[in-house]
Amino acid sequence: MKLAVYSTKNYDRKYLELVNQHYGFELEFFDFLLTPQTAKTAIGADAVCIFVNDDGSREVLQELKSLGIKTLALRCAGFNNVDLAAAKELGISVVRVPAYSPEAVAEHAVGMMMCLNRHIHRAYQRTREANFSLEGLIGFNMHQRTAGIIGTGKIGVAAMRILKGFGMHILAYDPYPSPLALELGAEYVDLDTLYAQSDVISLHCPLTPENHHLLNATSFAKMKDGVMIVNTSRGALLDASAAIDALKNQKIGALGMDVYENERDLFFEDNSNEVVLDDVFRRLSSCHNVLFTGHQAFLTSDALTSISETTLLNVDQLAKGESCPNVL
Numbered sequence: 001m002k003l004a005v006y007s008t009k010n011y012d013r014k015y016l017e018l019v020n021q022h023y024g025f026e027l028e029f030f031d032f033l034l035t036p037q038t039a040k041t042a043i044g045a046d047a048v049c050i051f052v053n054d055d056g057s058r059e060v061l062q063e064l065k066s067l068g069i070k071t072l073a074l075r076c077a078g079f080n081n082v083d084l085a086a087a088k089e090l091g092i093s094v095v096r097v098p099a100y101s102p103e104a105v106a107e108h109a110v111g112m113m114m115c116l117n118r119h120i121h122r123a124y125q126r127t128r129e130a131n132f133s134l135e136g137l138i139g140f141n142m143h144q145r146t147a148g149i150i151g152t153g154k155i156g157v158a159a160m161r162i163l164k165g166f167g168m169h170i171l172a173y174d175p176y177p178s179p180l181a182l183e184l185g186a187e188y189v190d191l192d193t194l195y196a197q198s199d200v201i202s203l204h205c206p207l208t209p210e211n212h213h214l215l216n217a218t219s220f221a222k223m224k225d226g227v228m229i230v231n232t233s234r235g236a237l238l239d240a241s242a243a244i245d246a247l248k249n250q251k252i253g254a255l256g257m258d259v260y261e262n263e264r265d266l267f268f269e270d271n272s273n274e275v276v277l278d279d280v281f282r283r284l285s286s287c288h289n290v291l292f293t294g295h296q297a298f299l300t301s302d303a304l305t306s307i308s309e310t311t312l313l314n315v316d317q318l319a320k321g322e323s324c325p326n327v328l
């Protein structure tokens with residue numbers, strides 16, 4: 001059994017190799033993305049393993065099919081980058097890792113909130129230059145403030161659990177309310193109410209064609225002045241260009257982005273020696289109240305172990321013709 005594994009970094013290889021000691025698959029690692037141009041490199045493989053920014057479009061799937069690939073294994077939960085209808089037509093099984101460590105992502109989201117709120121990123125820069133001025137570093141108590149959680153699945157509920165510990169009021173929006181969220185005391189409201197009443201809004205829903213740019217100029221206008229928004233879900237849930245205007249007129253008081261709609265050309269690589277041509281990223285990252293992290297919310301040793309275990313188990317179950325609960 002041979003797997004062509006795309007978009008791999010040293011940490012992916014380390015954890016996959018460790019878990020593969022149990023399976024003994026042949027793993028061929030590529031550091032580049034799966035795209036229509038690179039799909040031919042899967043030749044000789046039985047399964048292809050991809051991550052969030054790899055291309056699972058019809059064009060790529062057709063190429064994989066012509067190479068005899070029967071399984072596409074996602075090393076992530078989100079599957080917005082894969083054309084599932086095309087995969088079904090072509091007879092390619094798509095498997096994912098639905099839950100590897102919701103706490104990893106939730107903890108990162110809350111870390112971004114705390115960093116932005118208490119200006120820790122600015123204090124870090126200042127104190128390195130022996131600037132101990134506190135001007136401009138005023139935050140607010142999370143205690144008694146209101147958090148609006150959009151998407152109350154595994155990660156949303158994990159985030160709520162932490163925010164509840166701060167003593168925050170929790171508003172929630174999800175077409176399918178969660179008993180766990182209700183147990184934590186979350187109050188389900190419509191989106192407009194969540195926008196109007198939340199001090200901090202955190203996105204934890206998947207990206208679908210229906211919620212592309214869910215947070216846009218219209219929704220920003222409905223929010224409290226100075227609202228904090230954190231997106232650790234998928235970049236295109238938030239209209240980044242509209243966010244620039246909302247930051248300029250101080251509607252958005254702080255913006256945390258672990259994901260970004262144009263991240264595919266930037267993230268996971270060291271671009272520090274390049275001229276970054278993405279003007280939207282440039283403008284956002286020049287704001288002191290915007291914090292970017294490069295899609296790293298999942299990046300804990302616990303999550304990497306769990307991702308590797310589930311990915312290889314998924315592939316093994318399909319190869320043996322066993323039922324696999326993680327087929328999409």
Ligand code: NAD
Binds near residue numbers: 105154173
């Ligand atoms: P989940 O499936 O457990 O929960 C998603 C929830 O979102 C569900 O309850 C669903 O009903 C709800 N939902 C769907 N459409 C919605 C909408 N339009 N508005 C509000 N709610 C909606 O998923 P999860 O494990 O909690 O993951 C959530 C998302 O987090 C993933 O889809 C992925 O995009 C993102 N994610 C990011 C990272 C990262 O490293 N930054 C890592 C893992 C997952």
